[in-house]
Amino acid sequence: METLQNILLGFAVALTPVNLFWCFVGVFLGTIVGILPGLGTPATIAILLPLSFQMNPATGLIMMAGIYYGSKYGGSTTSILMNLPGETASVVTCLDGYQMARQGRAGPALGIAAISSFVAGTVGILGLMLVAPPLARFALRFGPPEYFSLMALGLTMVIFLAGKSMIKGLLAALIGLWLASIGTDTFTAEPRFIFGRLELLDGVDFIVATIGIFAIGEVLVNLEEKTKIDLFKVPKGLRNLLPTLQDLKDCRFAFLNGSVVGFLIGVMPGAGATIASFLSYGLEKAVSKNPDKFGTGAIEGVAAPEGANNSETGGALVPLLTLGIPGSNSTAMLLAALTLWGMKPGPLLIQEHPEIFWGLVASMYVGNIMLLILNLPMVPLFAKILRVPNYFLYPVILGISVVGVYAVNSSMFDIWMLALFGILGYVMRKLDFPAAPLVLALVLGIRAEETFRQSLIMSQGDLSVFLTRPLSVIMLLTAAVLLAIPIFRWTQAWRKQTASEEN
Amino acid sequence: MRSGKHVGMLLGLLAWSGIFLHGQDVWAQGFKPSGPIEVVVHSKAGGGSDLFARAIADMTREENIIPHRMQVTNKSGGSGAVAMTYLVGKKGDTHTIGFFTPVLIVTPLTLKEAQVTIQDLTPIARLALEPTVAVVKADAPYKTMRDFVEAAKKNPGKLKQPGGAISSLDNLFRMLIQKATGAQWAYINLESGGERVANLLGGHMDLMLDNPDKSHEYVRAGSMRVIAALTENRLSLYPDVPTIKEQGIDIPILTQSRGVMAPPGTSKEVVAYWEGVFERLNKTPRWKKYLADNLMEDGFLRSQELGKFWDTETRLLRDVLKEAGVKVVR
CATH class of the missing domain: 3.40.190.10 (Periplasmic binding protein-like II)
Known part of the structure; x- marks a missing residue:
C-alpha cells in the first residue's frame, strides 16, 4: 500500500512536463554518449553539471540518471556494427553481434539489443523499487573475500570465451592478467612494469586496450583482404532489419538471465557492469543446447549481456540511493551531483526526500519506454551504415577510435597505446587467439588481485578465509562446477569417439 | 611647467575616478585574461579535485568574478605527477591554473619517477581545509x-x-x-x-x-x-567529540588542504590577479555555503603565505613518511 502511494507520488513528479522534457534530453544524450566510444557517462555528467544547477534536484537527477542508463542502450551499436566496443561491458556483445552483422543480420542484432535492454532495464527498476533497502543490507555482507570469489567466478568465464582452442584462450587471459598488473601497486606504492612512463602509473586504460584490440585489430585484418569488397550484406525491407518472432523466442531465457544477473551484480558496489555482461554470457552459453553456436552469431549471445548491462544500472542505484555508496565512476558522479545540488546522499535520503527517490524510479520507467521508441527506429538506419563501402567505413572507424581514446584523458600517450594494442589485436587474430578472454582478465584481474590481498591482510595471511565464509564458498563452488562443464563435455566426446571406434 | 602640473592632476583625478567607478576592481588593473582559462586537476572526472574545481568554476561564473569561462582539464595518473608535469610544461602560460591537495606534496617525496615537485609551481591561494x-x-x-x-x-x-x-x-x-x-x-x-x-x-x-x-x-x-x-580544536560539527590530543594521544595534525597554483614563472602581476579573484570568491555567501555544505573549513592564504605553507607541509610530511616507514626519495 505504502509502495503504491509512493509510486503515485513518483509518477506525479516524473510526469510533469519539465521533468518529462529533461528525462528525454537525458536519455537522448545518453544514447549518443553510448554510441560514441571514449566519451563516457562520468565525463558527460561532469560537463553538464553546471547546466543542472538551475534545476531542482529531482529534475537534475532524472536527467543525469537518464544519461547513465541511456548510455547503456547505445553501447551495443558500434560493437555490433564495427566490432568497436564503446565500453568494456560491451566487449562481449562484439562476439556474436559483429558476427551477426557480417552475416547480414545487423538489424536483428541491434533490435534484440534494444528490446533486451528495455526488458532487463525495466526489471532492474522493478527490483530497485521493490527490494532496494533489504537488498542493500544484503550487499553489505560482501567483504573483500566475497568479492575475490566473485572475481574468480568471473574469470572462469574465460572457458566460455575461448573459442576453438582452450589453450589459446587461457594464454590470452594470462596476457590480460599481466596487463592488469601494470601500474602502481597500491599496497606498497611501488610502480610495476611502467617502463619509466608516468602515464602507466595508473595502469592500462581498459577503453584504450579494448578499442585497440577489437576495432583497430579488425580494421588491420580486413585491410589485408582487399579482394572482398562486399563484406557486409544488408538485406532490403524493414522486416529483415528487425528481429523475428523466432529470434524473440530464442531469447526468452536470455532476457530473464540478463535481467537477474545484471541486477544482482549491480547491487554489489564493488563488482561492475563488465562482470555482469560476461557472467550472463557465460551462463547463457552454459545452459544453451547449442553452445557451439556462440561466437558465430548467436542472437542470445547479444541479448543476454546487453540485458545484464542495462539491468545493472537499476541494481547500481540500490546502494547509491539507499546507502549513499557508489559502485562505479558513473554512480560516483551521480552522488557528487546530488551533493552539489544540496542533497545529502546517504541512508536518510529516501526518508527525507521521498520525491527524489520515487520521482527517479518513476522517471526510469518513462525513460526506458522513450529509449525503446528512440532506438528501434534507428535500427534500420544504423544497419544501413554497413552499406557504406569499406574504403570509407574503415577510415571512419579509425577516426572514431582515435578521437574516442583521446577524449578519455586528452593524452597523446593513449593514442600510441591504441596503436600498440591495435597491433596486438592484429597479431592475435592472425594467430587465432581470442581477444575477449584478454579483456575479461584485464578488467577482473585488477579487482581479483586487490581483493585477494585485502582478504589476506584481513585474515593475517590465512587462506581459509575464502572457505569459511558461506557466500564466498557458494561462489567458489559455482566456479568449480562451471570449470567442470567443458571437462565433462570433453570426456563425453572422448567416450563417444572411443565407443564408435570400438564398434 | 604649469600645464605639466595640470596634466598630472588630471591623471590623478582619472586614476581616482577609476577607483571610485570600479570600486573593488582596482586589483584588476594590469593583467586580465583574454580568453578561456584552462584548469588542470589531477583527478578523473568525478574525483575530489575535479568536483572542487568544477564547483569553483561555476561559482566564479555565477558571481561574475572572471570574465571568461574556466574549463577543467583532467590530467589524472601517477598520483598527481602527470598533472604537475603538465602544468610545469605550461611555463609562462597566463591562462592556465591548477588545483592542489597534499597528494601533490607527498607524491614527489615517494615516487622516484616524478620529475617535478610542488615547489616548481607558483603558489596562488589556499582555499579550503578538510579536517579528519x-x-x-x-x-x-x-x-x-x-x-x-x-x-x-x-x-x-x-x-x-x-x-x-x-x-x-x-x-x-x-x-x-x-x-x-x-x-x-x-x-x-x-x-x-x-x-x-x-x-x-x-x-x-x-x-x-x-x-x-x-x-x-x-x-x-x-x-x-x-x-x-584529529584536529587541534574541537569541530563545530561535533562539539561533544574530544580531539585526539584531549584523549592523551599526542600526534602532529595533518590537514587535507585544497587550493590553486599556476605554472612556473608566473609574473607578479598575474599572481596578483588570481589572488584577487580567489579573495573575492572567498568573501561571497555562495562560497561560505559551499564550505558548510561540504563540511570544509575556510583556509584562505595568499600566494606568499601559501609558498611558506607548502614548504612547512613538505618538511612535516617528509618526517611523517619516514617515521611511517615509507621510502622517501627526495
Whole structure:
C-alpha cells in the first residue's frame, strides 16, 4: 500500500512536463554518449553539471540518471556494427553481434539489443523499487573475500570465451592478467612494469586496450583482404532489419538471465557492469543446447549481456540511493551531483526526500519506454551504415577510435597505446587467439588481485578465509562446477569417439 | 611647467575616478585574461579535485568574478605527477591554473619517477581545509579513540582500517597513532570511498579515518559513531567529540588542504590577479555555503603565505613518511 502511494507520488513528479522534457534530453544524450566510444557517462555528467544547477534536484537527477542508463542502450551499436566496443561491458556483445552483422543480420542484432535492454532495464527498476533497502543490507555482507570469489567466478568465464582452442584462450587471459598488473601497486606504492612512463602509473586504460584490440585489430585484418569488397550484406525491407518472432523466442531465457544477473551484480558496489555482461554470457552459453553456436552469431549471445548491462544500472542505484555508496565512476558522479545540488546522499535520503527517490524510479520507467521508441527506429538506419563501402567505413572507424581514446584523458600517450594494442589485436587474430578472454582478465584481474590481498591482510595471511565464509564458498563452488562443464563435455566426446571406434 | 602640473592632476583625478567607478576592481588593473582559462586537476572526472574545481568554476561564473569561462582539464595518473608535469610544461602560460591537495606534496617525496615537485609551481591561494575524524560502526564497542587503541593493543593486527593509498593522510595518521600509543592494527587499501564505507557498515572492518563528509550522513542516520576529531580544536560539527590530543594521544595534525597554483614563472602581476579573484570568491555567501555544505573549513592564504605553507607541509610530511616507514626519495 505504502509502495503504491509512493509510486503515485513518483509518477506525479516524473510526469510533469519539465521533468518529462529533461528525462528525454537525458536519455537522448545518453544514447549518443553510448554510441560514441571514449566519451563516457562520468565525463558527460561532469560537463553538464553546471547546466543542472538551475534545476531542482529531482529534475537534475532524472536527467543525469537518464544519461547513465541511456548510455547503456547505445553501447551495443558500434560493437555490433564495427566490432568497436564503446565500453568494456560491451566487449562481449562484439562476439556474436559483429558476427551477426557480417552475416547480414545487423538489424536483428541491434533490435534484440534494444528490446533486451528495455526488458532487463525495466526489471532492474522493478527490483530497485521493490527490494532496494533489504537488498542493500544484503550487499553489505560482501567483504573483500566475497568479492575475490566473485572475481574468480568471473574469470572462469574465460572457458566460455575461448573459442576453438582452450589453450589459446587461457594464454590470452594470462596476457590480460599481466596487463592488469601494470601500474602502481597500491599496497606498497611501488610502480610495476611502467617502463619509466608516468602515464602507466595508473595502469592500462581498459577503453584504450579494448578499442585497440577489437576495432583497430579488425580494421588491420580486413585491410589485408582487399579482394572482398562486399563484406557486409544488408538485406532490403524493414522486416529483415528487425528481429523475428523466432529470434524473440530464442531469447526468452536470455532476457530473464540478463535481467537477474545484471541486477544482482549491480547491487554489489564493488563488482561492475563488465562482470555482469560476461557472467550472463557465460551462463547463457552454459545452459544453451547449442553452445557451439556462440561466437558465430548467436542472437542470445547479444541479448543476454546487453540485458545484464542495462539491468545493472537499476541494481547500481540500490546502494547509491539507499546507502549513499557508489559502485562505479558513473554512480560516483551521480552522488557528487546530488551533493552539489544540496542533497545529502546517504541512508536518510529516501526518508527525507521521498520525491527524489520515487520521482527517479518513476522517471526510469518513462525513460526506458522513450529509449525503446528512440532506438528501434534507428535500427534500420544504423544497419544501413554497413552499406557504406569499406574504403570509407574503415577510415571512419579509425577516426572514431582515435578521437574516442583521446577524449578519455586528452593524452597523446593513449593514442600510441591504441596503436600498440591495435597491433596486438592484429597479431592475435592472425594467430587465432581470442581477444575477449584478454579483456575479461584485464578488467577482473585488477579487482581479483586487490581483493585477494585485502582478504589476506584481513585474515593475517590465512587462506581459509575464502572457505569459511558461506557466500564466498557458494561462489567458489559455482566456479568449480562451471570449470567442470567443458571437462565433462570433453570426456563425453572422448567416450563417444572411443565407443564408435570400438564398434 | 604649469600645464605639466595640470596634466598630472588630471591623471590623478582619472586614476581616482577609476577607483571610485570600479570600486573593488582596482586589483584588476594590469593583467586580465583574454580568453578561456584552462584548469588542470589531477583527478578523473568525478574525483575530489575535479568536483572542487568544477564547483569553483561555476561559482566564479555565477558571481561574475572572471570574465571568461574556466574549463577543467583532467590530467589524472601517477598520483598527481602527470598533472604537475603538465602544468610545469605550461611555463609562462597566463591562462592556465591548477588545483592542489597534499597528494601533490607527498607524491614527489615517494615516487622516484616524478620529475617535478610542488615547489616548481607558483603558489596562488589556499582555499579550503578538510579536517579528519575517526569513525566506527555504531554498534562497535569503542566509545573513544582510547578504547579503540586499547582493543588494538590486546589483539595486535586483528582490527582493520580501510583507507586509500599507503601515502594518503588516513594511513599517515594511523602510523602516527600507532607510534604514539604502541597499538597495532591492519590497514587495508580500498580504492573507492564507497567501498570503505561499505566495509565499515558491513562489519568487515573497524575504523575509518577520513574527512567528515565521507561519514557524516551515516553518523546522522545513527549507523556510525565519531570517536575522535584529529584536529587541534574541537569541530563545530561535533562539539561533544574530544580531539585526539584531549584523549592523551599526542600526534602532529595533518590537514587535507585544497587550493590553486599556476605554472612556473608566473609574473607578479598575474599572481596578483588570481589572488584577487580567489579573495573575492572567498568573501561571497555562495562560497561560505559551499564550505558548510561540504563540511570544509575556510583556509584562505595568499600566494606568499601559501609558498611558506607548502614548504612547512613538505618538511612535516617528509618526517611523517619516514617515521611511517615509507621510502622517501627526495
